[in-house]
Amino acid sequence: MEEKIKELIERAKIESDDIKNESDYLNIKSKYLGKKSELNDFLSELRNMTLDEKKKYGPLLNSVKIELENIFTVKYEESINSKEVINFDPTLPIEYHLGSLHPVTITSNEVTDILANMGFLVLSGPEMDSEYYNFEALNVPKNHPARDMQDTYWLDNGMLLRTQTSAIQVRGMLKYGVPLKICAPGRCFRNEDLDASHENTFFQLEGMVIDKNISIANLIYTMEGMLKNVFKKDLKVRLRPGYFPFTEPGFELDATCTICDGVGCATCKNTGWIELCPCGMIHPKVLKEGGIDPDIYSGFAFGLGLSRLAMMKYQINDIRMFNSGDLRFLEKFNVK
Numbered sequence: 001m002e003e004k005i006k007e008l009i010e011r012a013k014i015e016s017d018d019i020k021n022e023s024d025y026l027n028i029k030s031k032y033l034g035k036k037s038e039l040n041d042f043l044s045e046l047r048n049m050t051l052d053e054k055k056k057y058g059p060l061l062n063s064v065k066i067e068l069e070n071i072f073t074v075k076y077e078e079s080i081n082s083k084e085v086i087n088f089d090p091t092l093p094i095e096y097h098l099g100s101l102h103p104v105t106i107t108s109n110e111v112t113d114i115l116a117n118m119g120f121l122v123l124s125g126p127e128m129d130s131e132y133y134n135f136e137a138l139n140v141p142k143n144h145p146a147r148d149m150q151d152t153y154w155l156d157n158g159m160l161l162r163t164q165t166s167a168i169q170v171r172g173m174l175k176y177g178v179p180l181k182i183c184a185p186g187r188c189f190r191n192e193d194l195d196a197s198h199e200n201t202f203f204q205l206e207g208m209v210i211d212k213n214i215s216i217a218n219l220i221y222t223m224e225g226m227l228k229n230v231f232k233k234d235l236k237v238r239l240r241p242g243y244f245p246f247t248e249p250g251f252e253l254d255a256t257c258t259i260c261d262g263v264g265c266a267t268c269k270n271t272g273w274i275e276l277c278p279c280g281m282i283h284p285k286v287l288k289e290g291g292i293d294p295d296i297y298s299g300f301a302f303g304l305g306l307s308r309l310a311m312m313k314y315q316i317n318d319i320r321m322f323n324s325g326d327l328r329f330l331e332k333f334n335v336k
């Protein structure tokens with residue numbers, strides 16, 4: 001039997017040189033290792049052998065099986081690799097597609113540059129955050145109705161995908177203390193029904209200033225200064241009341257419509273104003289959560305919708321374009 005096995009392996013080696021593709025590989029495997037193979041015949045003979053013979057030939061035949069499998073697999077892999085080499089033609093011209101920055105990144109960089117020039121520290125917080133930083137620390141306890149406004153992606157590990165960059169507020173206070181002037185751009189997530197103005201993944205920029213004697217006047221002055229720089233236009237802002245559990249008082253901030261300069265047009269529905277940014281004076285409970293004494297310090301915060309701002313800036317009418325990965329759209333923003 002040993003002679004026959006030797007001869008079988010020799011034959012298999014020679015034939016394996018012909019493996020050129022997957023089907024050759026499968027065929028030769030079936031021929032040498034399948035049910036009707038010589039090897040299988042040898043294995044069947046084991047049944048009629050004595051115990052001593054079984055002990056000798058059993059392991060031998062098993063090692064032959066492994067050896068044959070190796071021979072075929074190595075040849076098959078060689079055939080794949082050699083094909084790759086043949087398919088690569090280094091003389092073909094190569095088209096270089098240089099990437100460009102995403103419109104939201106461009107907008108984010110512009111706004112953070114402006115804020116950094118105004119003395120803000122630029123921070124980034126985690127996209128996967130705890131219920132504490134995203135809600136509870138912001139005076140939104142469990143069962144608070146305000147949670148309904150932010151349909152949240154809960155994760156199996158008990159964390160969540162942050163629904164707002166406001167999650168950075170208490171983190172920032174605890175880490176840097178007072179006086180504090182920070183901003184934090186970042187991606188946020190909400191389980192929204194998608195349409196032209198709603199996405200489940202969008203960008204915000206949080207800003208926060210805390211010191212002694214910070215008032216609404218400081219908020220207005222700062223926002224006006226920032227927006228004038230963003231839109232490179234002289235514009236006015238106005239505040240309307242708005243409700244956020246982490247502000248007291250809270251506002252919706254409008255700015256002069258940048259399309260018609262306040263005269264009235266379709267974009268601003270003839271009001272001359274566009275809604276730009278929710279903001280407010282930081283709630284005393286939130287300051288306390290951040291280890292700051294609300295009797296001594298006060299502050300304001302704002303949550304600028306970066307995706308919306310980029311839409312206004314570049315006149316993009318469908319927010320879904322941002323995450324579409326559509327190169328025809330992205331290539332228009334060829335700013336490096």
Ligand code: DAH
Nearest residue numbers: 164166278279280301302303
């Ligand atoms: N985080 C709020 C939201 O996404 C927006 C916001 C409102 C941020 C008021 C603030 C603020 O910092 O003071 O709806």
